[in-house]
Amino acid sequence: MISRRSVLLGSAVLAGAGLFGRPDRAPAFTRPLPPAAPVGEESIVSLDLKAAERSLSLPCFGGKSLPLWTFTDAAEPPVARVRLGQRLNTHLVNGLTRPGEHVSIHWHGIRLPNDQDGVPYLVQKPVEPGESYDYSFVPPDTGTFFFHTHCNSVEQLGRGLFGILIVEGDAPEPYDADELVVLKDWRIDEAGTGFLPFLTNEGAGKAGTFGTVRSVNGAIRPDINLPASADVRLRVVNVDPTRLTEIGVEGAEAAVVAIDGIACQPFPLRSWRMGPAMRVDLIVRTPPDGGTATLVDYFAAKPVPLARLVASGPARRQGPFDPAPLAAGRIAPPDLASAITMPITFSATATGAAVAELAGDGAPLGPLCLSQSNLWAINKASWPSDMHQIPPPMAQLERGKTYLFELRNVTPHMHPIHLHGHSFSVLKSNRRDLPPHHADTVLLQPKERLQIAFVADNPGKWMIHCHIIEHQETGMMAWFEVA
Template sequence: MTDWRPPSEGLGRRSLIAGGLAALAAGVVPLAARDRSAVDRLQGLTPAPDGGPPSRTHDLTLVAAEREAAVLGPGQPLTRVWSFAPEGSPVLPVLRARVGDRINATLENRLAQHTSIHWHGIRLPNGMDGVPYLTQAPVRPGERFAYAFDLPDAGTFFLHPHCDESGGAGRGLMAVLIVEGDAPPGYADAELTVAIKDWRLAQDGGFLPFETKEGAGRAGTFGTIRGVNGVAGPLRATVPTGGLVRLRLLNLDSTRIVQIGVEGAEAALIATDGHALQPIAQDDLPDSAWRLGPAMRADLLVQAPARAGEILRIVDFASAEPWLVAELTAAGPRLNRGPFAPKPLYAATVPRADTGAAEPLTFTFGASSGASAAAEIAAGLAPGDPLAKVLLDSLCVRDTSLWAVNQVPWPSGPDAVLPPPLGTLKAGRPYVFEWVNTTPHPHPIHLHGHAFEVLSSSRQKLPRHLADTVILNPRERIEIAFVAAPGDWMLHCHILEHLEYGMMGYLRVAA
């Protein structure tokens, strides 16, 4: 059990925590004391005040390598994970910066296969999006690639590879990115990052196959070991007695959809996929919990128990038996916070679509008719398009297609080439997408490079909120709205076997 720490005064110039990369520990860490200004207004929320701290540049090197880690716990066999964290550290590192800061990150690949970094949820230039063959060349073993971009949004984000994602992320090649600057001073007394991920491990610590054809064609192949922050089992930590604690929850699993609730404390949802919304009391959420599909995040504000030694629990209620995610024990002198009345975070800086002027488009997520469909549409790119003859390698395709978007699967087989876009949009224009699920399985759908507003659902009672990934239930229709940014942006299911077996494509947004 790790003790919480009192609030700090923020981060130093040209640095992330501990010189650029820190291990994600079990302890509670503070919110920053000052917050950078927000620009746009989310309905009902207040923009951040002007005059925040100046922006900084963070220079770091992320070394992708195989390392030993005690995923199964102390005294158990070690696992050869893939990680950006130093040898002997917890698998999942955490990076921290502030909104408006600049990231200069060099990826150094010491793995035996090519890789890249997709900065999930970050609105950045298309060339920095980290999709091999579409936005950049694969980073081969021994090579480096430099990512450089500003951070326009505060929130909770993460990063991961984008070819052989079930294998790379399955082995742990991910990191958490926390961008501070959305909380008024004194908003919370402490903060805790809770990254949920299953592991497909045998008892000897070795990896089991990350995908199966049966799982790929259904709801996905589930892990054998459930864990939090890169270690098997629930997280246990202390929190300040009576204090307000911000929980940054991330579902980093390849397959599992979780339904998160809090027991033993009052709680409210304050952000979705990193973006603020009016606080919603837990009891007012559907089923008194919030569902997170793979790649989705949620920030909760909870009030710790009023007596030292009392416990609050974070629970996944989607399991056949509720699974304990975290057990937090109140410790130290009681903080007099008064009745639980959560204040909103500052408004997000995301451009908002004028739905009245938006162009509507429909995308259907369904089963594939077979690998031949990809070959038939492969010639759809214009001959002069520089992407027209890009040959995809075996890490970026599978041997067959099981899923599709608008009846078009991502290419498969040994001669797969980059397909044409699913659609062409215009930069700066508002769009309303209708996403339709024709399958008997849920699909968390992710759009790269954008934060969209979830407008409506045919089957869920969802609040209007900003997101970059949303669960599309079986036979459901969901409407989302956004303003298009220039580039080629992936659109796919984030159950990793589903995207690898065809439920993936890209949108071209012309400047």
């Protein structure tokens, strides 16, 4: 249950109202972003991935093994690291044995060539069981990204088919530590030996179907060991198919330095709300030797501890907290004076509204609820239930021109809206103050109108969809073409 306090605090991220555990306003940071990182010489980084079912255990499984679907023989997600300018060559093998369980890889947030984007049917042939596929691209941006499959995503993500991609070279002043913080729920049955259904009618028609076990880096409330009195980078990645979180740090000063991989002007962290697929890079000044701080989720009736930050060793930093900014991104600035405005409305269909109403009344939901049409729509059109049936494009964009998308959420639920192939500037909202930043996924609040702008400089066919995967797979997905 979301408390009124949590909602108010989330909408006042920069307004200075209601600081979590801190009675006074944190100081602003004024150090400017350094220039974009230089591009190094091209070299090859190879990555071999085999999607397969493997009986594996994570610490959050309580000593039991589960039939995970993973890209490697480890239960933990693979982490690919490349430096800016390096080419990532990936060989994907589909080792899943369920008939028709095809896969592909979407490199989330990467502004790559369209034929590498990994959307089956739209830009590539799906990789059927026993087949393989090769991806090859040079990431144009530094930062924190991830990759996941883009077909039957609610189950494939739910079982573990994802990985992390880090493009290095954005820290002119090195931090004292650099740690990944991967947030994910698992829908585990009561016996702890199998999975519950990943998509439910009630969840799909409302806020999504939540996991039963919350994990950070595969563990429940783990300790993350860090140097003491240090400025450490935490790359927080929400890979969950459903859960929204509102990240905060208690017991230490913290700042946001990047959103969705791209540097922003550092600002003090009070809380930052993250939908599925969103990332945030934090700099935390750790406590002295022996001290602890807590990474928390405020999107609940009371704060939920996610992980404990444990500091040890000699002090690394002296003086006030003034985090070093990351190098500026390489995103083309939008020309707002000549921008072409397009309203994009996210809504429920008649069937979706009926399902939500039935669920709210406690009525049983059977499979016939989903039989006639999808639950969600973009500009009054739903993606067909048969995913290989490509509908007409939502829009045709002219390459090189600036577009201002006015995202309108007319539903009572939040929707993290993801744009493929581009990073956009978040401009303004009718409901809240937001810091200037780039993003590839933005969280739309109920009844919100939010403006984003970008230069349509990447030709091809690109998806736009809600990243609550049940919403995506029940209609809230469309595509546009840049030519």
